[in-house]
Amino acid sequence: MTAALDIAGIAVSPDHYIDGRRVPSAERFALHSPIDQRLLGEVCEGGEAEVEAAIAAAAKAFPAWSAMTAAERLPYLERFAEEIGRRAEAFCQLESNDAGVLLSRMQHGVVPRAMLNIRWFAQHALDLQNRPIETEQATHRVRHDAAGIVVVITPWNAPLMLSTWKLGPALAAGNTCILKPPEWAPLTCSLLADAAHAAGLPPGVFNVVQGSGANTGARLVADPRIARVSFTGSVPTARRIAQAAGANLVPCSLELGGKSPFIVLEDADLDGAAATAALMYRNAGQVCLAGTRLLVHERIADAFTAALRANVQKLNVGDPREAGTEVGPIIHPRQLERVAGFVERAVADGATLLWGGARHAFGAQYYQPTLLTDVKQDSEIVQNEVFGPVLTLQTFSSDEEAIALANGTDYGLGGVCYGETEHAAAVAERVRTGFIWVNSFGIRDLAAPFGGIKRSGVGREGGDWSFEFFCDVKDVVLPRKPFKASFSHR
Numbered sequence: 298m299t300a301a302l303d304i305a306g307i308a309v310s311p312d313h314y315i316d317g318r319r320v321p322s323a324e325r326f327a328l329h330s331p332i333d334q335r336l337l338g339e340v341c342e343g344g345e346a347e348v349e350a351a352i353a354a355a356a357k358a359f360p361a362w363s364a365m366t367a368a369e370r371l372p373y374l375e376r377f378a379e380e381i382g383r384r385a386e387a388f389c390q391l392e393s394n395d396a397g398v399l400l401s402r403m404q405h406g407v408v409p410r411a412m413l414n415i416r417w418f419a420q421h422a423l424d425l426q427n428r429p430i431e432t433e434q435a436t437h438r439v440r441h442d443a444a445g446i447v448v449v450i451t452p453w454n455a456p457l458m459l460s461t462w463k464l465g466p467a468l469a470a471g472n473t474c475i476l477k478p479p480e481w482a483p484l485t486c487s488l489l490a491d492a493a494h495a496a497g498l499p500p501g502v503f504n505v506v507q508g509s510g511a512n513t514g515a516r517l518v519a520d521p522r523i524a525r526v527s528f529t530g531s532v533p534t535a536r537r538i539a540q541a542a543g544a545n546l547v548p549c550s551l552e553l554g555g556k557s558p559f560i561v562l563e564d565a566d567l568d569g570a571a572a573t574a575a576l577m578y579r580n581a582g583q584v585c586l587a588g589t590r591l592l593v594h595e596r597i598a599d600a601f602t603a604a605l606r607a608n609v610q611k612l613n614v615g616d617p618r619e620a621g622t623e624v625g626p627i628i629h630p631r632q633l634e635r636v637a638g639f640v641e642r643a644v645a646d647g648a649t650l651l652w653g654g655a656r657h658a659f660g661a662q663y664y665q666p667t668l669l670t671d672v673k674q675d676s677e678i679v680q681n682e683v684f685g686p687v688l689t690l691q692t693f694s695s696d697e698e699a700i701a702l703a704n705g706t707d708y709g710l711g712g713v714c715y716g717e718t719e720h721a722a723a724v725a726e727r728v729r730t731g732f733i734w735v736n737s738f739g740i741r742d743l744a745a746p747f748g749g750i751k752r753s754g755v756g757r758e759g760g761d762w763s764f765e766f767f768c769d770v771k772d773v774v775l776p777r778k779p780f781k782a783s784f785s786h787r
Contacts (some may be wrong), residue, residue: 317500445524
């Protein structure tokens with residue numbers, strides 16, 4: 298076992314977690330904080346041996362775990378949620394130091410949601426087995442049986458929340474899981490293993506194998522013993538995962554990028570719309586749900602822009618661990634270069650820079666909140682996901698034009714529409730996305746479906762949708778009267 302890393306006084310293991318114990322490996326990768334680029338330590342990289350050990354452990358644990366009823370698994374998962382809560386401050390500090398996430402967001406949003414993800418799906422699993430379908434001919438007992446070994450791959454912008462969002466239903470359904478954390482922010486996933494161990498999850502039910510997507514992740518998703526792959530991340534990576542898993546006909550749930558429209562209709566509450574639009578800069582714009590394409594009615598564009606500017610000028614860019622900080626760092630130097638490159642090419646292509654457009658003076662991995670106008674619909678900055686604190690603004694003269702602009706990319710994750718409620722709802726219903734908020738942003742419910750269309754993903758997560766993915770759904774048919782064999786039956 299490798300010595301623990303000390304992050305803000307918190308001990309966290311750099312080792313993998315396989316079959317209920319910590320497992321070191323010879324290969325390591327360096328981990329730096331995006332806040333100030335300091336070295337946090339070296340983390341073990343999983344190779345062929347570690348991947349094989351994790352799959353073998355998950356396979357060994359599957360028969361007993363899947364044979365339990367949802368009610369029998371419930372106490373384990375309740376304790377898992379409790380152990381996350383006991384480590385709440387440690388999770389907050391680790392993810393803030395490791396991923397640059399706002400400490401306040403971790404404390405008030407992410408950790409409570411992580412606990413809820415485990416508890417809610419554990420309870421929902423009980424309900425699924427008690428929904429018979431009654432017809433004139435028969436009673437259909439629809440079963441949601443565990444599929445097998447699940448590989449969960451999470452992104453660096455929200456590792457704790459998205460890990461638990463997937464692990465909750467996967468474990469509650471009776472699957473055994475292997476979590477592959479993001480290489481740039483693996484520490485809260487490591488601590489999650491400690492919580493699972495303390496909760497008494499049987500060895501092999503939950504495993505963590507750290508490493509890169511090209512090495513560790515590729516080995517996991519290509520293995521024919523895997524039953525499901527759940528991934529959140531970029532489109533190029535999703536293509537590689539789907540190709541590898543497809544060779545074994547393994548179903549994939551893919552929640553991918555966004556280039557979501559933020560529509561401001563002529564009858565919108567300008568102050569409310571502008572205040573919400575400023576939120577798109579939170580977490581340095583590293584949020585797949587963000588409405589990064591501002592589409593504003595031409596008659597109110599100047600007033601909206603002025604109101605947005607006033608809100609943006611109040612944003613505090615700084616250390617995410619400090620109270621009052623609203624915009625933190627970009628996760629990695631490579632990502633900052635990517636963001637800056639998008640802006641530089643957009644300006645060279647004729648876009649007008651209204652504000653921002655440069656690295657922020659606070660630190661090496663900070664970028665100014667940026668707004669670009671005079672952008673063409675077919676331009677790179679409009680069509681491709683930037684994943685940084687960069688917004689574009691386009692105007693429209695009619696609802697039809699707004700809808701055409703909103704639907705005019707290959708993405709379709711989310712969206713926002715501000716206006717008189719029924720007017721905004723009518724426009725929202727014609728925007729091609731997996732979900733869209735009317736006069737609001739970020740409202741989520743675990744019972745509701747979540748996911749994108751087009752290049753924004755395949756499948757839905759949340760409620761029954763999660764279980765339909767993580768389970769083999771079976772219909773046990775009990776006829777109401779004696780059955781007589783006949784060739785007429787299908």
